[in-house]
Amino acid sequence: MTKFAIVGCGHIAKKHAEAIDKAEGAELIAVCDTIPENMEYYIEKYGVEGYQSLTTLLEQDDLDVINICTPSGYHANIAIAAANAKKHVVVEKPIALTIEDTEAIIEACKSNNVKLSVVHPNRFRPAIMELNKVLTEGKTGTVSHANATVRWNRNQEYYDQAPWRGTKSLDGGVLMNQAIHNLDLLLWTMGDVEEVYSMAATRLRNIEAEDVSTGLVRFKNGALGVIEAATTIYPSNFEESLAIFGEKATIKIGGKTANYIQHWDVEGMDDESVNQIIEQVKADPFGKPGHQCIIEDMVQAIKEDREPIVTGEDGKKALQLVLALYKSADTQKAVKISDVSEREDN
Missing domain, CATH: 3.40.50.720 (NAD(P)-binding Rossmann-like Domain)
Incomplete structure (x- = not known):
């Protein structure tokens, strides 16, 4: 034991x-x-x-x-x-x-x-595992781009629960705290990032870090990505999604949390096979707890x-992506992942 x-x-x-x-x-x-x-x-x-x-x-x-x-x-x-x-x-x-x-x-x-x-x-969600299987097997063909979206609500009471919440030194904002899981999925399915360009703001919450962020990503394989993350959504969590667009496939995993197959169109897969995957995920969307x-x-x-x-290297890659998005938002310039050490104002 x-x-x-x-x-x-x-x-x-x-x-x-x-x-x-x-x-x-x-x-x-x-x-x-x-x-x-x-x-x-x-x-x-x-x-x-x-x-x-x-x-x-x-x-x-x-x-x-x-x-x-x-x-x-x-x-x-x-x-x-x-x-x-x-x-x-x-x-x-x-x-x-x-x-x-x-x-x-x-x-x-x-x-x-x-x-x-x-x-x-x-990564262990059934829908995500099915998506990764298709990508690993090369069934999507060349991927043109991907979208990672987290549109959630974290009200002021959430941040007021503890003095460390929403701080740059102990917590971070929506990218570091809520969206980092979604960003890990983006990296796991799309591969390493080369550079990013981002904008961020603190619009509604009384916190030090960001409550909304948008970003553009260029992956090392040449594909592009779009990131949107917010804790400002009214009145409650709206959606989390990951969408992949390839020359032979269009797939979107979504729901309030990214547990459900919302669209699945893969060249060569017949309707029966697609419906079987969709129904299998629908029957047990959460699977064994991650x-x-x-x-x-x-x-x-x-x-x-x-x-x-x-x-640990996987954790480092997710952190590097967040820090690159932060640095780009701070400098209003495109930032290469290789140039990221840590946020300049830390």
Whole structure:
């Protein structure tokens, strides 16, 4: 049994605890938070040990994996400490807020020979997996462009829940926080980015970071992309979508979250085959919870001594894209991914 601990007992930690509880071969044995009251739910529900000190937690010999669920700005220090203690690391998105911190996490895990996985669970959605299968098999032909859209609502009360929300140093805006999962899907399906051009604004929310962003992308393979992300949508979440346009296919995955096939037209696929895929996804649009997939993959990666499906480098690519969009919006110039280190005003 692979034994896990959660560091940071805020809202997202519940998803991790549920995932570990349901995952085959995983067991939650501890939680850690500087505020004792935050740990009470997990101690009572799962019968685990609670630690206020990260150092003390990492001294536990029977602990295999640390799941980091703190505000994003704290990820690096915790991940590096865990790696140095020879613990494997599962870190919530984004992997960190700067490339410097990200590379430090990756290097610490590599030098200590521990596994590193970043929580981008949307890759495991049934509709997304069907889309990626078509792309991998080359059935779309040459892709001309793709659209990634997140039109959600996060009202002022959401940002007022904690002083770190919406800050550049600990959280980021809609791109870094909400849309980064969608951007990971864009990268996973379309490949690496060469350059971006972006505009961003803080229109409705009283926060330091952006609440709306638009961007243009040129991929290394020559395809183009359009990104739109906002937390200003009235009155609630409207849609999240990913659309791919190729010479032999037009596919759109959408819904309030990108879980449903809204359009599927692939050359050579008959109506029966298309309807079968659509109905199969409709019958189980969420599939196995993505966090559970991440946990089970980490268990197997340790057993098989292989890289997790979502690696630290994957997390770095998603972060680089966000930072490039930020830099372009700040400078009002096109920005090459290779020129991105971190946001200039950090």
